[in-house]
Amino acid sequence: MTKETIKIPDLGGGEGVEVIEVCVAVGDVVEQEDSLLVLESDKASMEVPAPKSGKVVSIAMSVGDSVSEGDAILELEVAEGSDEPASESAAESAPEPDAAAEQTSAADDDTDGGNDTAGAAQPASTAERTETVKVPDVGGGEGIEVIELCVAEGDEVNEGDSLIVLESDKASMEVPAPFTGVVSAMLIKVGDAASEGTAIAEMRVAGANSVSDAKAEQTAAPAEKADAPMSAEPEPKNEASTAAREGASTSSPSPAPAAPGEQVYAGPAVRKLAREFGIDLSKVSGSGPRKRIVKEDLHAYVKQLAKVPAAAAGGGIEPIPDVDFAKFGEVDIQPLSKLDKLTAANMHRSWLNLPHVTQFDDADITELEDFRREMKKEAEQRGVKLTPLPFLLKAAAAALRGNAKFNASLSADGESIVYKHYVHIGMAVDTPAGLVVPVIRDVDKKSLWELAEETAELAKKARERKLKPADMQGGCFTISSLGNIGGTGFTPIINAPEVAILGVSKLAVKPVWDGDSFQPRKLLPLSLSYDHRVINGADAGKFFTELAQMLADIRRLLL
Ligand code: COA
Numbered sequence: 001m002t003k004e005t006i007k008i009p010d011l012g013g014g015e016g017v018e019v020i021e022v023c024v025a026v027g028d029v030v031e032q033e034d035s036l037l038v039l040e041s042d043k044a045s046m047e048v049p050a051p052k053s054g055k056v057v058s059i060a061m062s063v064g065d066s067v068s069e070g071d072a073i074l075e076l077e078v079a080e081g082s083d084e085p086a087s088e089s090a091a092e093s094a095p096e097p098d099a100a101a102e103q104t105s106a107a108d109d110d111t112d113g114g115n116d117t118a119g120a121a122q123p124a125s126t127a128e129r130t131e132t133v134k135v136p137d138v139g140g141g142e143g144i145e146v147i148e149l150c151v152a153e154g155d156e157v158n159e160g161d162s163l164i165v166l167e168s169d170k171a172s173m174e175v176p177a178p179f180t181g182v183v184s185a186m187l188i189k190v191g192d193a194a195s196e197g198t199a200i201a202e203m204r205v206a207g208a209n210s211v212s213d214a215k216a217e218q219t220a221a222p223a224e225k226a227d228a229p230m231s232a233e234p235e236p237k238n239e240a241s242t243a244a245r246e247g248a249s250t251s252s253p254s255p256a257p258a259a260p261g262e263q264v265y266a267g268p269a270v271r272k273l274a275r276e277f278g279i280d281l282s283k284v285s286g287s288g289p290r291k292r293i294v295k296e297d298l299h300a301y302v303k304q305l306a307k308v309p310a311a312a313a314g315g316g317i318e319p320i321p322d323v324d325f326a327k328f329g330e331v332d333i334q335p336l337s338k339l340d341k342l343t344a345a346n347m348h349r350s351w352l353n354l355p356h357v358t359q360f361d362d363a364d365i366t367e368l369e370d371f372r373r374e375m376k377k378e379a380e381q382r383g384v385k386l387t388p389l390p391f392l393l394k395a396a397a398a399a400l401r402g403n404a405k406f407n408a409s410l411s412a413d414g415e416s417i418v419y420k421h422y423v424h425i426g427m428a429v430d431t432p433a434g435l436v437v438p439v440i441r442d443v444d445k446k447s448l449w450e451l452a453e454e455t456a457e458l459a460k461k462a463r464e465r466k467l468k469p470a471d472m473q474g475g476c477f478t479i480s481s482l483g484n485i486g487g488t489g490f491t492p493i494i495n496a497p498e499v500a501i502l503g504v505s506k507l508a509v510k511p512v513w514d515g516d517s518f519q520p521r522k523l524l525p526l527s528l529s530y531d532h533r534v535i536n537g538a539d540a541g542k543f544f545t546e547l548a549q550m551l552a553d554i555r556r557l558l559l
Pocket of ligand 1: 385386387388389390427428429430431435455459480481482483484504505506507524
C-alpha cells in the first residue's frame with residue numbers, strides 16, 4: 001500500500017473555484033471515477049472524480065474553500081503497483097473540464113475565438129437584428145444533454161440570463177444569453193444532445209444594445225472580477241438569477257423551495273439522484289450557498305415525505321387551494337373542534353389507505369317492525385327503547401360469526417390477517433361535539449334487551465362527553481345508522497383497522513312483488529363498505545345476504 005496525494009486537476013486555468021461539496025469522508029473506500037468533490041463557479045458546477053481506487057486517509061479541503069489546479073484534495077491509500085501517480089491521473093480523469101473549463105479557459109482567451117459560437121462576432125448595427133445563439137465552447141464535451149430550458153419563445157431576456165442547462169455525467173452548466181433581447185425561436189429541446197456550436201435559440205436583439213456594446217461590457221467585467229472571462233464568450237453573468245434566488249432567501253427566513261418559474265439550482269449528482277427517486281427538485285428547499293440544493297436537502301425532503309401523515313399529505317395530491325370566501329359574500333369562520341379534527345384525520349387516513357368497495361341492499365324488516373311494535377309496551381315497562389338498532393347489532397354479530405374475514409384486521413405490514421374470536425361492534429353516535437364511536441362488547445352474547453339498554457346508555461354518555469377511551473376501543477365492525485335522520489343510501493368510510501362498516505338509511509315502505517301481486521313492505525336500505533384487500537365481492541355478497549335474511553326473519557337469530 002502506498003499513499004498518494006490527489007490534487008485538483010486542470011480546471012482550464014480557473015483560479016479560486018469554490019468547493020461546495022466534499023463527497024467522501026476519511027476511511028471511505030472509493031472506486032476510480034467516484035466523485036471526491038463538487039466545485040462550483042458562478043455558472044457551472046463540476047465533480048472531481050477519483051483518479052484511482054483506494055482508501056481515503058486524510059482530506060485537505062472543506063466546503064467553502066477556494067481551490068485551483070494543483071491544490072491537494074486528499075491522501076489516498078492505494079494498492080502497490082497502481083498505475084501512474086495520482087496527481088497526474090487526476091488531471092486526466094477530469095471528466096470534462098466542461099463548465100469550469102468553459103468559464104476559466106475563456107479567461108485565458110482574449111481573442112474572439114468563442115464569439116462565433118454565440119454569434120457575438122456579428123457586426124454591430126443600430127437596427128433590430130436576429131442573432132442565433134449557439135452553445136459555446138464547453139471544454140470539448142460532445143453530446144451533452146439539455147436538461148432544462150430556462151426560456152420560451154417570446155420571453156424577454158437580459159444578457160447573462162440562463163437560456164438552457166446542460167448536464168453531463170459529472171457536470172451541469174447554464175448557458176447564458178449573450179444579448180439582451182427577445183427569444184424569437186427555440187431551436188433546442190430538453191433531451192437533445194448539444195455540443196459546441198449547436199444552435200440554441202434565435203433572438204431579436206435591439207440595435208442599441210449591439211454586439212459591440214455587449215462586448216464592451218463583457219470585456220470590462222474582468223477588471224471588476226479577476227476570474228471572470230475576458231473573451232466575448234457568453235459572459236457567465238448570472239446576477240439576475242442569483243439576485244432572484246437571494247431575493248427569495250431574504251424574503252423567507254428558512255430555505256423555501258424554488259418558486260414556480262424560478263430555476264432549480266443543483267449540481268449534477270443531486271439532479272441525478274432526484275431523477276432516480278422521481279423527486280421534483282422545484283419542491284426541495286436548498287440549504288447550500290445561494291439556495292443551492294445539496295444531497296442532504298434531498299435526504300431531508302424524502303424523510304419529511306415519509307413522515308407526513310397521509311391525511312395531511314393527501315397521498316401526494318396537490319392540496320386544495322386557499323380561497324378567500326369573503327370575496328364572494330359574508331362568511332363566518334368557526335374553529336373546528338378537536339373531535340372534528342380527529343375524525344377528519346381518521347376518515348382521511350382510512351379513505352386513502354383502504355381500497356373501499358360499497359355494496360347496497362334492502363332488508364325487508366316488515367316482520368321485525370311488527371314485532372318491535374308489539375314489544376313497545378314491554379320495552380317501556382323495562383325503561384328501554386327498542387329501536388331497530390339492537391336487531392341490527394344482533395344480526396351483524398351473527399353474520400360476523402359466520403364470515404370470519406369480516407371479523408378480522410389486516411396487520412399493519414400487510415403480511416397477515418388477524419382473525420378475532422370476539423365480536424365487539426362500534427356504533428357511530430352523532431353528538432354536538434362531533435362523531436364518536438363507542439364499542440359494544442360481545443354483542444353476540446347479549447340479548448336484545450341488553451343491547452337496547454347498552455346502546456341507549458352509550459349514546460347518552462357520548463352526548464354528555466362521558467365516554468372513556470376504553471369505551472371506544474377494540475371494535476371489530478361498525479354500524480352507522482342514519483335511519484332516524486334520512487337518506488336512501490350512503491357510502492360509509494371504514495373505521496380502520498376494521499375491514500367493514502354497515503351504513504343504515506331510512507326505512508321506507510315500498511311495493512314488493514310477491515309472485516302474484518305487489519305488497520307494501522318495509523324496506524331498510526343498507527350499505528356495506530369493505531376493505532377490498534381483505535374482502536372480495538363474493539365474501540361481501542354472502543355476508544350481506546345472511547344479514548338481510550336474519551333481519552327479514554329474526555327467528556334466524558336464534559339458530
Ligand atoms: N329508519 C327509520 N326510522 C328509524 C331508523 C331507520 N333506519 N332507525 C331508527 N329509527 C327511528 C327509531 O325507531 C326511533 O323511532 P321510534 O322512537 O318511533 O322507535 C327514532 O328513529 C329515533 O331513534 P334513535 O333515538 O336515534 O335511536 P337509534 O337506536 O335508532 O340510534 C344512535 C341511536 C346513537 C345510533 C343515533 O341516535 C345516532 O346518533 N345516529 C347517527 C349516527 C351517525 O351520525 N352516523 C354517521 C356517521 S358518518
